Amino acid sequence: MTRALVCLIPLILPVGEWTGPVSAAENDLAQGSQRITAKTGTAPRTEFVDIRVGFAGHYKAGVWTPVEVMLRGGTQRQEGHVRLTVSDGDGVPSSVVSPPDQPCIVLPEQLTVQHLFVRFGRVSSTLTAEFVVDGKVAARREFQSADDPGPAQFPLAVPALQPMVVSVGAAAEVDSAIGLHRTDPTRADVVAHVADFSRLPVRWYGYEGVQAVILSTSRPEVFEKLSAAGDQLEALDRWVRLGGRLVLCAGSAGDRLLAPGAPLARFAPGTFAEMVALRRLAAFEAYGGGSAPIPAPKQERALRVPRLQDVQGVIEAREADLPLVVRTASGFGQVLFVAADLDQPPLSEWKDRHLLLAKLLGLPATPPDDREQDFSVMHFAYNDLSGQLRGALDQFRGVRLVPFGLVATAIVLYIALIGPGDFFFLKHVLRRMRLTWITFPATVLIVSLAAYAIAHWLKGSDLRMNQADVIDVDVASGQVRGTAWFSLFSPRIDSFDLALAPQPPFGIGGPADPAESGSETLLGWLGLPGRALGGMNPRAQGPPLWTDAYTFTPDLSAMLEVPIQAWSTKSFTARWQATAPKTLAAELVEVDGAPVGAIRNMLDVPLTDCLLAYGAWAYRLGDLAAGQTLHLTGEAPRSELRTVLTGRRYVQEEKTLRQRITPYDRASVDPEYILGVMLFHEAAGGTRYTDLSNAFQPFVDLSNLLKTDRAILVARIGRDGRPRRAAEVRRGGESIAGPDDQYVSIYRFVLPVENKGGRAGR
Secondary structure, three states, rough: OOOOOOOOOOOOOOHHHHHOOOOOHHHHHHHHHHHHHHHHHHOOEEEEEEEEEEEEOOOEEEOOEEEEEEEOOOOOOOEEEEEEEOOOOOEEEEEEOOOOOOEEEEOOEEEEEEEEEOOOOOOOOOEEEEEEEEOOOEEEEEEEEOOOOOOOOOOOOEOOOOOOOEOOOOOHHHHHHHHHOOOOOOOOEEEEEEEEEOOOOOHHHHHHOEEEEEEEEEHHHHHHHHHHHHHHHHHHHHHHHHHEEEEEEEOHHHHOOOOOOOOOHHHHHOOEEEEEEOOOOOOHHHHHOOOOOOOOOOOOHHHHEEEEEEOOEEEEEEEOEEEEEEEEEEEEEEEEEEEEOOOOHHHHOOOOOOHHHHOOOOEEEEEOOHHHHHHHHHHOOEEHHHHHHHHHOOOOOOOOOOHHHHHHHHHHHHHHHHHHHHHHHHHHHOOOOOHHHHHHHHHHHHHHHHHHHHHHHOOOOOOOEEEEOOOOEEEOOOOOEEEEEEEEEOOOEEEEEEEEEEOOOOEEEOOOOHHHOOOOEEEOOOOOOOOOOOOOOOOOEEEOOOOOOOOEEOOOOOHHHHHHEEEEEEHHHHEEEEEEEOEEEEEEEOOOOOEEEEEEOOOOOOOOEEEEEOOOOOEEEEOOOOOOOEEEEOOOOEEEEHHHHHOOEEEOOEEEEEEEEEOOOOOOOOOHHHHHHHHOOOOOOOOHHHHHHHOOOOOOOHHHHHHEEEEEEEOOHHHHHHHEEOEEEEEEEEEEOOOOOOOEEEEEEEEEEEOOOOOOOO
């Protein structure tokens, strides 16, 4: 099976920003080039001299990763394009070339930095960089990953199931917090410490492998260039709104960074009012847990913290009327605001500070079981829900797999036929042994034709596709995001030009220019985490089946000439986003922990099997017809959400009430069943319930939104019992979907709930 994608996108920046700023080491490198030229008299050629991958060397395979390549110019000015080529999850090379209207300009004997985004298909990879001028390769170099990177090398990717956190500013003991959740004790904690905000990606998908970003503002000099780092701020903001998690620790510099018009004010859950002195820290002790007290601050060491007014969200910790920890929904993601510098005394002297950070990052307070490669991998070849979903989408109607026992029996019969059978037939029937020159090739030909005919009968001759979609709508902002998974089965060796066309059953609006409307589609291959056969960290790598690289369009919305072997499958995933007009109207207020109010369906299609999740509770609402308004009261029947997700029930056994949970079926090939758990994996009990991780595509899980002032309505949209496609996979402009292909779609509507009680957490 071949599975594919790599991607690179030059930053849409002025050419002058491509060449700088450069570091002192890079300047020394350029000066060294001039000295060599003067000494040898040989004109140097343009060449690649260095590479930077990920966040301070940390990145994951199978997700978009920021990459910087540096070229040193020769004696002439050159204008061309940078092309990066890496292998995808199936070992197939793939490459993307920068758009023709955004050339890379290399000046004589100067360093040019080209920013790209790449999707590595292996934990250990080779990256080939080429500088193409007028259709010819002017410079080429291979960079190899290594455990201990040296020249022309970059680090290995971190395990896909291990959380990776980016810390900007002070470290604040993030490493210890991440260490609590380390799945592989042989590897270091995956914390990327970024010293300069301008080193962050300028595209939101550069954060795809990041679980959380921590901004610590105790060192304001780190954020001095924020006003000039508009692209980085927009990318971070967009990533959060599309499902990311941001932890903002703002203490002594709050007045400079949170005031109206300040760079980080957009992430604050309220309006900055003033700076106050905080001397009582019991709220942090209670929130973080642990047994060690926080050292009492001295008079001159009292914490200076910002006071916010008109706070939106859930106040999880407060000291009197001063909010200290606030959890706020931002689109499909969230911001956790901490009104303190965790890296400054007395919090920096607190022995249990790592427990506070672990809670802010959503990590367990105790280490998990050490089973990175658990027995589920041995039986099912996956240890993540995305792998199970990929396997489910590889099951095609009308395509039957030949049992291994039948194949083994056929091989034995074939050997017997061309060996003893041929000898017996020639010896005792024809009585002419020399005729074996005819009977042997005839037997081979007949058996080969029979095998092909049987395979054709079992697998068919039609191109098939299975697809699953999850469509999320933020009712408050009108933002829509979609996630698609699909697998293709090809009956012959073929190449495909693939694109995804979102078409949800409600209009999507905005300017015609995608850059202005915020609409965007990203299409790529879907990798398999782990060390199993076909995984992105295999124990052994075989020779590639294809040597020619397929390509991507510059905007990553299409893949061109993707090869697939005969009677083989390839899996893909896509993410798209847009804005939508009115979908639902909700006026909900929390009363005694329950949402009370009205929900109106403003679509022209009915919503079926509606389930409303709020906090730890679930409300079954049935169907909601087009234009219908549903009224919720505080007396509405409800069930625990975890009970709905896991089938938990209580049974009487020997005068004792015991809890029983329906075990999760890790062998299931029902995409709808798997998606049902991916949508709220943490709320269902996480890995302890499924025995599978959901770390490869964690943005699908919206459990954390239920900790804020948001309710989530889950529904289906369809007619005549068939779901309506929300995104169409096209080949050369024509839809691939057939009448016998499987399709599943689930819709989630994020609804704001007003909190008039000012509760401090749920």
